[in-house]
Amino acid sequence: MLGEQIGMNSAVADQCVARQLRKTVFRKYVLATLVVALAGCAGDSGNRAPVNDLSAQSPASSSSPATYTVKPGDTLSKISRATGVDENTIKRLNNITNPNRILVGQALKLSDRPESASTRVAPVSSTGKPEARPLDGAASTDSTPTRAADASTIDWGWPAKGNIIQGFSAASKGIDIGGAVGDPVVAAAGGRVMYAGNGVRGLGNLVIVDHGHGFITAYAHNKVLLVKSEQTVKKGAKIAEIGQSDATSPRLHFEVRRQGTPVDPMQYLPAR
Numbered sequence: 001m002l003g004e005q006i007g008m009n010s011a012v013a014d015q016c017v018a019r020q021l022r023k024t025v026f027r028k029y030v031l032a033t034l035v036v037a038l039a040g041c042a043g044d045s046g047n048r049a050p051v052n053d054l055s056a057q058s059p060a061s062s063s064s065p066a067t068y069t070v071k072p073g074d075t076l077s078k079i080s081r082a083t084g085v086d087e088n089t090i091k092r093l094n095n096i097t098n099p100n101r102i103l104v105g106q107a108l109k110l111s112d113r114p115e116s117a118s119t120r121v122a123p124v125s126s127t128g129k130p131e132a133r134p135l136d137g138a139a140s141t142d143s144t145p146t147r148a149a150d151a152s153t154i155d156w157g158w159p160a161k162g163n164i165i166q167g168f169s170a171a172s173k174g175i176d177i178g179g180a181v182g183d184p185v186v187a188a189a190g191g192r193v194m195y196a197g198n199g200v201r202g203l204g205n206l207v208i209v210d211h212g213h214g215f216i217t218a219y220a221h222n223k224v225l226l227v228k229s230e231q232t233v234k235k236g237a238k239i240a241e242i243g244q245s246d247a248t249s250p251r252l253h254f255e256v257r258r259q260g261t262p263v264d265p266m267q268y269l270p271a272r
Contacts, residue, residue, distance in 0.1 A: 011195040019080045070106045075099070085110045092255025099240050102173060148267040150258075153213050155233050159188045159244060174218070174255030175265050181223055181250045185240040187233045188217050188254070188269070196225045203253065209233060216260075220253035221245050 055123035068083055076099045080087040093109040095104065162179035191211035198205045207227060210216050219225055223243025233239055244250045256265045 029179045035171070055248060066109065066111050066263075068110055070102050070104050073102050074102065074104075076102065079108065080100060083110055092164070098171065109214075145264055145266040147264070151268045154189045154211050154215055154268070155235055156189055158269055158272065159219060159254050160185055162242075162252070165249075165251060168262075169267065171263040172253075174253055177252045177254060179242040179250055179252065181241070181243055183218055183242040183250075184238045185242055186253055187235055187237050187239050188256075189215075190235045191217075191233060193227050193229055193231045195234060196229050197226050198245065202246055204247065205240065205243065207239050210240075214259040216257045218253075218255040218257070220255075221247040221251055240255060 002198050003188075068079055073253055076087050076090055076096070080090060090096070090110065092097070093112065097151070102108070122186055158178040160183060162177045162183065164175050165178040166176035167177050185207075187209055191209045191210075194205065194208065194210045194216070195208040200206050200220075203218075205220075205222040205225050207219040207222065207225055208216060209219075216227045219240055221241035221243055222245065224241050225239070226241070227233060227239045242250055247253070254265055256263050256268055
């Protein structure tokens with residue numbers, strides 16, 4: 001009896017260890033994916049489609065003779081060779097001003113012939129719902145953005161006190177808040193620090209906080225970091241100081257990501 005009990009206890013222990021290992025591996029995978037995604041939109045991506053726009057869709061190919069759906073690793077020159085359509089023609093037809101900003105899942109027009117409803121392909125978000133391709137250019141800050149339907153899920157607060165010097169757009173992925181070097185940067189909501197370091201090119205000293213419910217925030221270009229990975233922080237806790245690491249002037253670059261997709265922070269932050 002004692003031998004059987006010991007054997008059962010050993011089996012239970014082995015199962016617990018296995019579960020813990022799976023959790024650890026999954027957590028590291030999620031963090032690695034997020035860091036790579038931020039790196040993909042921070043600097044020169046080598047003209048490749050950004051990794052952060054990769055969804056769970058099946059591998060894409062030409063959706064019709066009139067369109068081409070961007071796949072991971074595609075470049076405009078590669079698409080041009082595959083389709084036989086001149087690269088400048090693709091840029092003109094799709095109003096592309098920055099060839100580095102083609103998105104995985106984006107349906108590129110290959111001719112002036114209008115698409116039928118049955119062949120039109122919209123980019124797919126991480127939630128599996130079709131969404132329109134963001135337009136190039138800075139977002140307008142003339143009016144207050146509509147409050148997001150799920151804004152109340154998290155108790156949000158402003159991460160810095162300065163004025164907004166760059167709004168949200170498809171290119172910026174977030175907002176830039178001006179300030180002086182050394183001004184406090186605080187957690188926009190309570191959560192767990194997923195990353196604190198300077199290993200992501202183009203973002204300088206960076207903090208990433210997981211708030212649960214699918215929400216993550218990123219704080220970039222800091223002078224110093226005051227938290228470490230796996231540390232729990234409360235809303236309003238000082239986590240860094242404003243700097244200009246990898247930036248042209250002192251600022252905080254702030255992003256909100258919902259289910260891995262960048263969203264306009266102004267739709268979540270409270271009115272000042």
